[in-house]
Amino acid sequence: MIKSTQTLVQVKQDIKNLKEKSVSVTLNLGRNKLVKFHGKISGVYPALFTVCPLDDFKGKTTYSYSEFMCGRVKIKEIPRA
Numbered sequence: 001m002i003k004s005t006q007t008l009v010q011v012k013q014d015i016k017n018l019k020e021k022s023v024s025v026t027l028n029l030g031r032n033k034l035v036k037f038h039g040k041i042s043g044v045y046p047a048l049f050t051v052c053p054l055d056d057f058k059g060k061t062t063y064s065y066s067e068f069m070c071g072r073v074k075i076k077e078i079p080r081a
Contacts, residue, residue: 011065015075016044022078025051027059028071035059038078051075 006014019041027035037057043050048064067073 006069008065008069011069012044015041015049015065015068018075018077019044022054022080023051024076024078026074
């Protein structure tokens with residue numbers, strides 16, 4: 001487990017600020033398996049957040065804040081052109 005430098009409150013606020021914005025999501029599935037897709041954060045809840053994929057991604061789209069803090073899920077905002 002990678003120790004996060006942010007607190008849970010900071011992580012929740014960062015995710016909340018990205019709601020309804022285009023993001024790039026990178027999932028670490030273990031054993032050097034990475035999955036990348038583009039989507040929008042569609043829901044922010046007390047224990048988890050949801051990502052609505054923009055392409056034909058068929059996988060889990062609900063993530064907990066602990067997955068983000070541990071580095072299993074990485075989210076990066078896509079700047080608008």
